[in-house]
Amino acid sequence: MKGQTGYIMKPMMLIAVIILLIFLLQTLYSGVAKERLAQKNLDIVSTGTNVLLILANSEDCLAYESSVTQKAQGIILDIQKLDEFDVYNDNMEPECxxxxxxxxxxxxxxxxxxxxxxxxxDFGAKEFSDGVALNNEIRLWIPVAIKYPEGHHNCPEGCTELGKMSIKLVNGELENLAGFFDWGCRMGQLGRMSSFSTELKISQPVKYKPTQNELCIGRSCRSLICHLLYFDEGLTSEGTYELTVNYQGPNKLLVGK
Known part of the structure; x- marks a missing residue:
C-alpha cells in the first residue's frame, strides 16, 4: 500500500514543482517587463525635460542674453529668437x-x-509615428518668461511676460529611421564620419519622396536634412533592415541595404 502511495505522490510532487517553477518564471518575467517599461518611461521623461531645459537655457537656442553680463539668463526666452524659430523651424527641430x-x-x-x-x-516636427510604428510619446511643460527689448512693437518700453513652454516628444519607427539619416548627414557635413550603419526594425513599408525630400511611414512624413540616393523605392515590406549610409556631399547620402 505504501509503495502504491509513493507511486501516486511522486508524480503529484513533480507536477507541483513544475507549476511552482512556471509561476516563479512568470513572476520573474513580469517583473523584468515592468522594470523595462518603467525605464522606458523614465528615459522619455528625462529626454523631454532635457530638451525643454536646453531650449530655455542655451543662448544657441532661445535663452535671452543679458547686455550687461553677456550671459544667458536661464528660463527667460528672447522674443526675437522665438520669432525666428517660429519661421525657420516650422517642420523640423532646431539643431541646437x-x-x-x-x-x-x-x-x-x-x-x-x-x-x-x-x-x-510653435516649432519642430509636424508629424510623428502612429499606430504600430509608435513606441512611446509624452507631453511636458515648464514655466518660462518672455523678454521683449525696448522698442519692440508689442512692448515699446521693454518688458518681461509670463509664459508656458510645452513639448510633445515621440519615439517611433519614423523618428528612428529619419534620425539615422539625419545623424549620418550631420556627421558627414561636420567631417566627423563619412560612413554609418545601423539595424532597424520596420513594421510597415517606408516611402521616400525625393521631390519633397520626405520620409514617410503610414500617414506620417518627416523632412530630412540630406537628399537620399538609391532609396527612391524606400523599404517595401516590414522586417529588420541593416542600413548603411555614405555621405556624398553636398547634402547627399548614398543608402545601402
Whole structure:
C-alpha cells in the first residue's frame, strides 16, 4: 500500500514543482517587463525635460542674453529668437536641441491677465509615428518668461511676460529611421564620419519622396536634412533592415541595404 502511495505522490510532487517553477518564471518575467517599461518611461521623461531645459537655457537656442553680463539668463526666452524659430523651424527641430532618436514639437504661449493666451509660437516636427510604428510619446511643460527689448512693437518700453513652454516628444519607427539619416548627414557635413550603419526594425513599408525630400511611414512624413540616393523605392515590406549610409556631399547620402 505504501509503495502504491509513493507511486501516486511522486508524480503529484513533480507536477507541483513544475507549476511552482512556471509561476516563479512568470513572476520573474513580469517583473523584468515592468522594470523595462518603467525605464522606458523614465528615459522619455528625462529626454523631454532635457530638451525643454536646453531650449530655455542655451543662448544657441532661445535663452535671452543679458547686455550687461553677456550671459544667458536661464528660463527667460528672447522674443526675437522665438520669432525666428517660429519661421525657420516650422517642420523640423532646431539643431541646437535636436535628438536623433526622438521627434518633438514645442509650443510657447504668452499668458496674460486672467490666464488668457496673448501670443504663441510653435516649432519642430509636424508629424510623428502612429499606430504600430509608435513606441512611446509624452507631453511636458515648464514655466518660462518672455523678454521683449525696448522698442519692440508689442512692448515699446521693454518688458518681461509670463509664459508656458510645452513639448510633445515621440519615439517611433519614423523618428528612428529619419534620425539615422539625419545623424549620418550631420556627421558627414561636420567631417566627423563619412560612413554609418545601423539595424532597424520596420513594421510597415517606408516611402521616400525625393521631390519633397520626405520620409514617410503610414500617414506620417518627416523632412530630412540630406537628399537620399538609391532609396527612391524606400523599404517595401516590414522586417529588420541593416542600413548603411555614405555621405556624398553636398547634402547627399548614398543608402545601402
Amino acid at each position: 536641441a535636436r535628438n536623433y532618436e526622438f521627434g518633438w514639437r514645442v509650443d510657447v504661449e504668452q499668458i496674460g491677465q486672467g490666464g488668457a493666451i496673448e501670443n504663441n509660437w
